[in-house]
Amino acid sequence: MWVAMYHSVDNCADDPYKITVSPERLAAQLRWLRRQGLRGVSMTRLLTARARGEGRDLVGLTFDDGYTDFVDHALPLLRRYDFDATLFVLPGRLAGENAWDPLGPRKPLLTADGIRHAAAEGMEVASHGLTHIDLTRADDRLLWQETSGSRVALSDLIGREVEGFCYPYGTVDQRVVxxxxxAGYRYACAISPGPLTGxxxxxxxxxxQEDTALRLQLKLRLNRLRRRAVREPAVTG
Known part of the structure; x- marks a missing residue:
């Protein structure tokens, strides 16, 4: 099971954290998936298919942080290729910016209307916490607000149950899991959770931005080798 992690889709001229792909590069990457006989889908769709023993041709597409450029640039490309994706957003920072990145550049985050628009276009909207903090450093009360509180707020915003969560910075420990x-999430995405994988x-x-067709092919092969011995989680519904 391969899950791709994106963030911003915009101009890459100022990108100190290497989290941005240009619209042109994203289009090329989606075309590459198509040529491989693969289809990009949301996490819930991917996990549901795999739990049924299906979906070997599916790839999970995830976009973290909920940047405005998702609606501006990523969404039209996903629709063009008949893909969908999971958008992890921060209901505590609606219409804000990525203040957690000290080096910048400042990128605007989606408004409530923007998030609802993404959902109406068939994207899965899921939680990235309320405000993008390292959850492993939060006390129990704050941790519950960032997880359960964000789920309640986001479910109210889009008018449907939120099923997925994504750990800010990818940091996770057993208490956070x-x-x-x-908090009721059916699944959660990390980066490299090691023994906590599940x-x-x-x-x-x-x-x-540097992931050309050759690099994508290498990443896909390496991912298959790493995951071969890992039992995949069962998610139904």
């Missing part, structure tokens, strides 16, 4: 599970700590592969 247990809290996310207790349905509430799913690994993902970073995709960036």
């Amino acid at each position: 247990d809290t996310v599970r207790a 349905v509430h700590a799913l690994p993902r592969v970073h995709i960036g």
Whole structure:
């Protein structure tokens, strides 16, 4: 099971954290998936198919942080290729900016209307916490607000149950995993969760501006080798 991790889709001239892909590069990457006989889908769709023993041709597409450029640039490309994706957003920073990145550049985040628009266009909207903090450093009360509180707020915003969570910075420990599970999420995405890997700590592969077709092919092969011995989580519904 391959899950691609994106962030911003915009001009890459000022990108100190290497989290941005240009619209042209994203289009090329989506075309490459198509040529491989693969289809990009949301996490819920991917996990549901795999739980049925299906979906070997599906790839999870995830976009973290909820930047405005998702609607401006990523969404039209996803629709063009008949893909969908999971958008992890921060209901505590609606219409804000990525203040957690000290080096900048400042990128605007989606408004409530923008998030609802993405959902109406068939994208899965899921939680990235309320405000993008390292959850492993939060006390129990703050951790519950960031997990359960964000789920309630986001479910109210889009008018449907939110099923997925994504750990800010990819940082996770057993206490955080247990809290996310207790908050009612069906799954959660991390980056490289190691021994915590499971349905509430799913690994993902970073995709960036430098990922040409050759690099994508290498990442896909390496991912298959790493995951071959890992039992996939069962998610139904």
